[in-house]
Amino acid sequence: MGKFWGSRFDGSTDSLADEFSFSISYDCRLALYDCIGGIAHARMLGECGIIPKSDAKKIAAGLKRIGKKIESGQFKFDPREEDVHSNIQSALKKDIGAAADRLHTARSRNDLIVLDMKLYCLVELNLTIEMISDLQRSILEFAKRHREIIMPAYTHLQSAQLVLLAHHMLAYVEMLERDKGRLKDAIVRMDTNPLGSCALSGSTLPTDRKMVTELLGFLATTNNSIDSVSDRDFIIESVSALAMMSMHFSRMCEDLIVWATSEFNFVDIDWSMCTGSSIMPHKKNPDICELIRGETGTIYGNLNKLLVLLKGLPLTYNRDLQLDKPPLFESVEKMQLMLQLLEKLFQTLKVKPDQIAIQTGNESFYSVDIMEYLIQKGVTYREAHDTVGKLIKGCLDQGGRIVDLTEAQLKKYHPKFAADVKKLLKPEISVKRKKSYGSTSPTSVARQFKYWEKILN
Amino acid sequence: MGKFWGSRFDGSTDSLADEFSFSISYDCRLALYDCIGGIAHARMLGECGIIPKSDAKKIAAGLKRIGKKIESGQFKFDPREEDVHSNIQSALKKDIGAAADRLHTARSRNDLIVLDMKLYCLVELNLTIEMISDLQRSILEFAKRHREIIMPAYTHLQSAQLVLLAHHMLAYVEMLERDKGRLKDAIVRMDTNPLGSCALSGSTLPTDRKMVTELLGFLATTNNSIDSVSDRDFIIESVSALAMMSMHFSRMCEDLIVWATSEFNFVDIDWSMCTGSSIMPHKKNPDICELIRGETGTIYGNLNKLLVLLKGLPLTYNRDLQLDKPPLFESVEKMQLMLQLLEKLFQTLKVKPDQIAIQTGNESFYSVDIMEYLIQKGVTYREAHDTVGKLIKGCLDQGGRIVDLTEAQLKKYHPKFAADVKKLLKPEISVKRKKSYGSTSPTSVARQFKYWEKILN
Amino acid sequence: MGKFWGSRFDGSTDSLADEFSFSISYDCRLALYDCIGGIAHARMLGECGIIPKSDAKKIAAGLKRIGKKIESGQFKFDPREEDVHSNIQSALKKDIGAAADRLHTARSRNDLIVLDMKLYCLVELNLTIEMISDLQRSILEFAKRHREIIMPAYTHLQSAQLVLLAHHMLAYVEMLERDKGRLKDAIVRMDTNPLGSCALSGSTLPTDRKMVTELLGFLATTNNSIDSVSDRDFIIESVSALAMMSMHFSRMCEDLIVWATSEFNFVDIDWSMCTGSSIMPHKKNPDICELIRGETGTIYGNLNKLLVLLKGLPLTYNRDLQLDKPPLFESVEKMQLMLQLLEKLFQTLKVKPDQIAIQTGNESFYSVDIMEYLIQKGVTYREAHDTVGKLIKGCLDQGGRIVDLTEAQLKKYHPKFAADVKKLLKPEISVKRKKSYGSTSPTSVARQFKYWEKILN
């Protein structure tokens, strides 16, 4: 058939125009959803007496056969058929003959494409959520394997305080949990059936849209036919959530890239996630982390494409909307691939405790601990802060260490200092003494482990 | 005091560097939240015995006084104090003296700024939601005032079918309801108290973060101190939701701009929302609609700013994060202003029924109705579609009208045609005969009215 | 060989990692440039005595054979070879044997990929410039075919003044000329040979980079090896220029979409650039124009991808840079396709003079002409402006026309009015009386025709 709308035309479209406008090269991803939607629609048409029940059954049986071929990869898409709908329609006609001519009753490509896209999103976003949980589990296991390791944490990429590596990892798990939340919210919001809104105004035929809603398992039926065919919020919202997740990935990968330098030297990324150099045989480059960081641009750009696409479009359907597909598909596929890669990456990531220990020797890490020691003795924050500043500056200037100061020397900085302050100056003590909820203390981290084990199992 | 961190420095920052890095010109918006957070924090410090209760009371009283000045616009921000925190701290010191030096105990600017920003977002997004409801009500009232009006609906900006103007308006109400949903979801997700996470690792002092959570009315307390100070998801998610809403605005305004042309001539936008021309005295330009459409770029750009800002930042806090504020503030303020403008715009918008009627005379509007007439007589979709195509082409070619065809002439196109098909060719009939759920029929629109009246009251 | 850098590895990369990181699916576009660069490089190596001349000749001959296969479409890319370089290298090894092992001397993939990308850009941007000229010629011919037609011009989409359709078209030609200028500037700026910069620091071998520069026809040789391999400005600048051109396309297409509505009805877009509707047989939708408008999002998004990609990357090469290719290739290919489509669109576009004439009847179009009539009689701008405002309002309020006012009635508005003012109220007069340089008068338009004929031939 080539095109759905050919009947009244004198001329034919230009071949370059076809190349530019045909969408079958990418919307073939929707083929199975097109069949599933068609089966439900045909059944409803039959039940409501709009088409003969016998034809409805033929359509359903034909679409099931086509669906199975699609699932097994045997269905051949014809690039001369402009889109997924015409491909399926033609295949159906070939399979069941005249009855196929009744399938497109009381629907239009305007509502049909929204249906297909929603079904795609519902399936793929749910799958993505599962993959996020897999990644969270991988990070959680990594954190538990290294629960003893204390490392510097950074602000401004300047070493600041000592934390458990596991605590840092659990921050990633938190970030990913919010990503899941956003995808779940998007799923609930989009879970409404648009089919039967037709081109934009509904149908004079006695359809039962709620039957289709139930057959397809949607939560609800869209209430306004114009909005049904104009709305692409669900696509933008999906990619927006993925863009935030890709931002999270870029931050994790940046951490890893920095930690894997020979200067930091905290971790060893597995060779399976690295490459070498064509000219410098000693190199081990964190390529997968770099590419994941780089793909942030891809997902951001896709969000940008979609937002620009919709800007200023009058209601209802405009052909521009066809271009919502490539950015969505690419974002979903790339993010799923990256989720799996990161899962493997944390499974194989090695930590270098000895190298990390080299970087935890600086007494500056304890400045807050010392300051709070004074505060607990009744000193004000301001005075304690200034005192510690002078103490550290004093040691730096004279090349000494706090741990070597006598009680008398300490008391010159502040009379409330006693020798016991020097007991604070150990990594284990520093993290263990943390008391606040959500802190990096082993107790707090253990509580987090328990929480996530429950959530993720 | 100037800067929080001045104590140990030999040099001083450059004045140009100050101009570049000081944030008081915009983060002054957070002053009230800074006080509110400080009051709760001080009370907790007192209750937990970390600072003297008497000092806690002084701090609370002082911050209340400062808060009142801020509310009444009497508080003078000092541009030489780098940010809102140092402004409040200095004012408190002046007011209550030494006790002020204890406020910054067991907190850091890293957790404090997240607290302030979350309080800002919670208040402003809730206000935005109310404003969206106001706009929805304004559109609903407009729709109800014009519930009889039938107009062309467009796909590809080509007139397609006839709909009730009210139905088109209710599509806007649907779009806005999703916008509210996204803001509500963002609110729930961000409603966790970060205060007490300190710089990044928590505190050794025996704080009770959950008390602060309760005092400030948060739903929960953040579970991981590193994530608490690194996370800016709530800002991006807020602006992302606003960006989608601005996209909706751009589509509504595009509709109105097109409808207000002398060629379409469907509506008359009130002079209060228009301007004239300096050189063409007859012009009445829909400036407010154009500016709202243009501001889409502003909100999109702000989302872009935030996403780029966060890309590739290692955990935890980095100074880059300071720049999250201007895009958020501008987006919130502009969107709130536009919500109010659109509310007024629909209150004053006039419809031109006579002009609209001129455009509804084309029989092509009924092609689907005629097609479905045939389908109801058992004709397949394909055959019915082709028949109507030939019928309309036939009339166009011969310059005739369907309504003037004899039954015999009609039957030449298809034997199932009878004279009663000509009864379909009236706007009122076309919309009234729509039966599907969510269609443009008066019954469906009345059902939508009832639904929204319940939701919005 | 699979990977260039495999020699010292114990493990092997993950298959998912390969899927994620292999670039051959898109960088195959660079294959010919890889050969061309290799031929020049090998010749230089031979001339400089770095490799045997006989080997240099074998390499050149082999690469020529491979290049011919690529040109004729016979070269088979192996998806298991990670990128274009390894594909060509493997093919060369198969073809000429051991001598192939000398090709990668004194170069690295870091400088090689920049070379290939620059050659691609130079060729494709020059081709794009020719296509822009073709489109300009098509618009110019269209303008000349309709040089008599007078139509309303719009500000704020409100009809403002009368212009020659040709003048409006020549605005498009101006826009496109700037697009060419930007591409030309980008070409000049990027026309420097990076090959021989090696990984980042240059080579200890006695290479002659300037010989390669000459052989490949570059304007100059890059001066700093670190910058040579880090720089991706030329890609961003190219896509940035294309993004502005796509913005121009979106404006042209918006004009055409509006003009093609049944309400404006100024033009008839050829069926070869339109599609129909599956459910509304009477529709003729301007799909190509809509898709071109929509692709603006694609090109903008690609620019965004590139900018985000580069943000915050430390020098020198990082693997993220691999992702510069898909956005560039898609942008170039889509823009070239759209250039050709628009060329055809204007070749087949029909104008509807009778319909346009219907919209030119409003006397408001002459308000500026009348105002300037008064100014020429010595009235100030302010007074003339106010007078015309009152005149037009007066006629609107009383339902009269200026052309029917008596001289006495006119003089009530302003004593300087005489009966001859009514002669101004004709479309032909309005455009003909324009005198300023660059105006819409037939003389000015003829001058522009002459100018562009010279430029474009």
Added chain:
Amino acid sequence: MGKFWGSRFDGSTDSLADEFSFSISYDCRLALYDCIGGIAHARMLGECGIIPKSDAKKIAAGLKRIGKKIESGQFKFDPREEDVHSNIQSALKKDIGAAADRLHTARSRNDLIVLDMKLYCLVELNLTIEMISDLQRSILEFAKRHREIIMPAYTHLQSAQLVLLAHHMLAYVEMLERDKGRLKDAIVRMDTNPLGSCALSGSTLPTDRKMVTELLGFLATTNNSIDSVSDRDFIIESVSALAMMSMHFSRMCEDLIVWATSEFNFVDIDWSMCTGSSIMPHKKNPDICELIRGETGTIYGNLNKLLVLLKGLPLTYNRDLQLDKPPLFESVEKMQLMLQLLEKLFQTLKVKPDQIAIQTGNESFYSVDIMEYLIQKGVTYREAHDTVGKLIKGCLDQGGRIVDLTEAQLKKYHPKFAADVKKLLKPEISVKRKKSYGSTSPTSVARQFKYWEKILN
């Protein structure tokens, strides 16, 4: 006067609409250009006999007085006047009385705003170019001060080869030179006078636009009045060039942030460009570098704002275009501030040669040198590459160093090895032996110094 176009209106605009649409808060930056343009325009009107010469003189004198007030900061902008044009017009009327009413003859706000914006861009971009040269000089001086220092260069943030720090710095100078080139090209392209295009179609008055062009020093006069008022390319192109420059800044700052970590420890950023921590007194944070990196988002976002703004706007002027100003102004002002900050930063930046030396001890840095040693002895690239891979792996596995291997041991890896290969393993030798044009050898760097001294003086 309030608004230019008030004469024929019955109602008045809404106060909220005014708040939303008035631009005086930001377009006040254009006031001086508005005067300068007005002076030239008035003189031309007088010379052409369109207005009395005496009035032209009064206007010019009045605008000069106003211009002086603006320059000295004494001019008071009235926020109730909607924009800069009405502010100047009102001030002129107050100053010279009735003659002021003739200024707006043969121009419109549509061409006037383009004139003002072009004059702003021409001045500010030229100033920006000078500031870039200043920064280049600052970097060049820094490079020359440290011309002896050899440091690791990185690919993938993995240490790769040794280079002169100065060579790395000269890469920055190259990047900045391209930035200047783009600004210069933009300047040439925009240097055309639009004034006299009026609203969109030109004027019937006998203006001499080329006289205005000469008086204002433009290179040329715009050729098409419709394009003149619709075009905003020059703004987008300017911000696009600035966005690429901000990307360069983000890369430089990323380098510095990484180098300033205690783990790399290559440089010491001056305290004047740093801040401390409120809770960790030992911290010295590279805030200015972080903020400059963060502002990349700001400039990218502004480019995005502008591109989105223009997307899909029909010709000619639409009110949306007003919003082109804030993104341009912010981009120009922030980039100029950052240029000055970076200039100071390099003036005060300290290098830590001893710390750098610690990181240059790894023999892997010489792998390419050793490989090329073999190639010079006739070994193929492939064989040399594999040999060096095995040599380095062998040493790593056995914990030995190449420098300690005997000639016999070396020959086991490859018979062409001789003891002299060990002479290569020194930083000074590594950089000195580089021969290729543009390499990091001292000779090449000296050549670059000479080149830039000539260019920048």
